[in-house]
Amino acid sequence: MFEIVIGLEVHVQLNTNTKLFCSCPTSFNHKQNRNTCPTCLALPGALPVLNKEVLHKSIMFGEAVGATVNRTSYFDRKSYFYPDSPLAYQITQLYTPVVEHGVLELDFEDGTHKTIRINRAHIEADAGKNIHEGDTSKVDLNRAGTPLLEIVSEPDMRSADEAILYLKKLHSIVRYLGISDANMQEGSFRVDVNVSIRPRGDEKLYTRVEIKNINSFRFIQKAIEIEVKRQSEAWEDGVYEDEIVLETRLFDQNKQETRSMRGKEEAADYRYFPEPDLLKAIVTEEMYEKYSKIPELPDAKRDRFVKELGLTEYDANVVTSTLEMANFLEEMIAEGATAVGANKWLTGELPARLNNGMTLETSPINSKLLATLVKRIEDKTISNKAAKDVLDYLFENEVSVDEAIDKLGLKQVSDTGAIEKMVDDIMVANADKVEQYRGGKDKLFGFFVGQTMKASKGSANPQVVNEIVKAKLG
Numbered sequence: 001m002f003e004i005v006i007g008l009e010v011h012v013q014l015n016t017n018t019k020l021f022c023s024c025p026t027s028f029n030h031k032q033n034r035n036t037c038p039t040c041l042a043l044p045g046a047l048p049v050l051n052k053e054v055l056h057k058s059i060m061f062g063e064a065v066g067a068t069v070n071r072t073s074y075f076d077r078k079s080y081f082y083p084d085s086p087l088a089y090q091i092t093q094l095y096t097p098v099v100e101h102g103v104l105e106l107d108f109e110d111g112t113h114k115t116i117r118i119n120r121a122h123i124e125a126d127a128g129k130n131i132h133e134g135d136t137s138k139v140d141l142n143r144a145g146t147p148l149l150e151i152v153s154e155p156d157m158r159s160a161d162e163a164i165l166y167l168k169k170l171h172s173i174v175r176y177l178g179i180s181d182a183n184m185q186e187g188s189f190r191v192d193v194n195v196s197i198r199p200r201g202d203e204k205l206y207t208r209v210e211i212k213n214i215n216s217f218r219f220i221q222k223a224i225e226i227e228v229k230r231q232s233e234a235w236e237d238g239v240y241e242d243e244i245v246l247e248t249r250l251f252d253q254n255k256q257e258t259r260s261m262r263g264k265e266e267a268a269d270y271r272y273f274p275e276p277d278l279l280k281a282i283v284t285e286e287m288y289e290k291y292s293k294i295p296e297l298p299d300a301k302r303d304r305f306v307k308e309l310g311l312t313e314y315d316a317n318v319v320t321s322t323l324e325m326a327n328f329l330e331e332m333i334a335e336g337a338t339a340v341g342a343n344k345w346l347t348g349e350l351p352a353r354l355n356n357g358m359t360l361e362t363s364p365i366n367s368k369l370l371a372t373l374v375k376r377i378e379d380k381t382i383s384n385k386a387a388k389d390v391l392d393y394l395f396e397n398e399v400s401v402d403e404a405i406d407k408l409g410l411k412q413v414s415d416t417g418a419i420e421k422m423v424d425d426i427m428v429a430n431a432d433k434v435e436q437y438r439g440g441k442d443k444l445f446g447f448f449v450g451q452t453m454k455a456s457k458g459s460a461n462p463q464v465v466n467e468i469v470k471a472k473l474g
Contacts, residue, residue, distance in 0.1 A: 002197040002232050005205060006163050006224065007155035010170060011148045012180045013126065013188035014057050020125045020147035021048030021091070021278075028186050032131075032140040040145035042086040047277050054123055054147045055281055057179040058098045059291040061149060064173050065118055067102030069292070071283045075123075075275035083139050084128035092150075094272050097122035098281065104153075104173075105299065106165045107317060116166050117154040123281075124148050143187075149179075155194065155205065160224040164217050167191060168321065172298045176323050184215045191220055197231045210248045211258055223251035227258045301326055309339035318347050324360050328367050335371035338378060345374055349388060353395055364395055372401040380461055386410035412461045419464055422455045423448070423472050437473055448473065 019026055022039035038046035062069040076094040102118035126148050128141040151170065157163045171189060174180045182189040196208040211227060214220045227249070234243040249258040296304070298320045305316040305326075320326045325346065332342035350370060354363060373394075377387050382405055393404045405411055426448060427434050437444040448469045453460055 001200065002228075002235070003200045003202070004158055004160075004224075004228055005155045005196045005198060005208075006157035006159075007194040007208075008153045008157070008163060008166065009192040009194070010151045010167065011126075011190040011192075012061075012151060012174050012182065014054055014147045014149055015178075015180050015188075016051055016053045016057070016147055018051060019145040020051050020054055020123070021145055024145065026146050028188075030142055032138070033142060035142045036144070040086070041141060042088075048091065050278060050281060051147060054149075055098065055283065056287070056291045057177075058121065058123060058149055059283060059288060060177050060179055060294050061121055061151075061174065062099035062102065063292045063294050064177055064297055065099075065102030065104055065121075067099045067118060067121070069099055069283060069288065070096060071288070072096070073098040073123075073281045073283075075278045075281070076272050077275050078124075079271040082127065083137070084130050084141070084144070086128070086141060086144060090125060090127065091275055091278070092124035093122035095274075098283075104166060104169055106162060106169065108165075109314070111313075114156075114162070116156045116162075119152045119154050121149050121151045124150055155196075155208075160221045160228075163193065163224060164221050167217060167220065169298070172321055172323070176297050176301075177294060184217075187215070190215065193220060193224060193227075195224055195227045195231070197228060197235065207244050207246055209244065209246075209258075211251055212248050212261060214251055219251060219253055222253070222256070223258060226251070226256060230258065298326075305329075305339075309333070311339060311343055315343050315347065319343055322360075328360060328370075331367035332371040332374065335368050335375075337371040337374040341374040341378055342371065345370055345387075345391075349391060353391065364398070365391070369394060369401060376401060376405065380412055380463070381405065382410050382412055383458070383462060386412070386458065409457075410459065412459055416464060416468065419452065419456070419460055419468050420472070422452050422460070423465075423468050426451045426455065427472060434473065445469065445473070 016026060018024060019040055022037050024035045024037050024040055027035065039048060059069050073093055074096045075091050078090040078092050078094070079088070080090070081088050097120045099121035100119070102121070104116045104118060106114045106116060108114070126143050126146040128139055128144040131138040131140055153166065157166060171182050174182050174189075180188055184190075191214050193211045193214065194208045195211065196206045198204060198206050209227060209231070211223050214223055231240070231244050234240045248261045250261045251258050302313070302316040302320045305311045305320065306313055311319070319329050329339070329342055329346055332346065333339055350360075350363070350365060354360070373387055373390060376382050377384055382390065386408075389408060389410060390401065390404045393408060394401070397404065399407070430448075430451070433444050433447060437448075449462075449465055452465045452469060453462065
């Protein structure tokens, strides 16, 4: 009945060493209000000076999404009063941003694609942080003046799933570019979601609701689904115009609801005007030439992995979804593992063992260890099943792959003489089943293979066992 309309505003904290308009460090988790100076505290007489590195990183992003990088952009003042904003305004770019009119391609599992338009990406200064402790509220201004690139999409997404795909792709791109660590828990990749609904077939845009500052993909998906349900029920109950108003809402993950925060201001409410204390930002040809040369991005890496490594498009999409995983795979291949084997263990078995907040980077299994494990499977030293036991052992013990194999006694027996004797003994002990098999009961083949593997305590090479059993049974 209803079509969902979603637009996203993503605030990406750029990983510069210093803030946007002063030389204070941008380090996370320092003592409160330590990383401040007269400029980011807005003391009288202190003037902002643009950090050129912010401009460089903006060029890189513009190039990555096929956007126009404006050679001249301007800063504006967005006026609002809030305790974490010492200036009582925010320096941003409203009228002429540094980046405009980009695109981002979504790839769906069924092989279809969709283009999401990016309206703009503009530079702005972050606010500080409010800390609420019981009846007391405090303000930490360490973050005030940190450089942000706000990336604003057009309202082109039609489901929560599309929104998450867009965000994950965007997150991957800024990480591949190296312009942000995009750590959602630390606030360097923050998302505001604009949601509205309309009857299917209607082209009109109805009242949108903004859901502010959601810090995980899972919560973003849930917040959209809950807000769409609220708006749909209001429409069906005939109270849409009364209950759905232009406002900012918060997502309460405990109560699983969106809750009104404040009325949504329009541009006029912020009394935007050109920033008088800053010169225009100019991207010279030399600067553009240097910073538009960007590294290989997820889509290009995916296509290369399909063409050069022989991965399926689905597997290549998974392994290139993060820069860390893509680099890990290439390091494994450099160590001698095959691409298909490396991909299987990197995207399947290894992630299944990462728990309690462990990540690929903090895992005790590095690319060399996992590559060696894959090679031992491929050279038939151990079976696929035994390799899982070895991987579990490596998580708990700082030893080499070969040491783990020896300690666990999992080295495969490929000695045909030893295996033939086991098969002979099993056939003698089960002469009736031999006759039944030879009489046409083919399913008993698995019985003989299983008994041989059991006799070898799982150490016999399954391929060799199959060949010998087949030959012996005639």
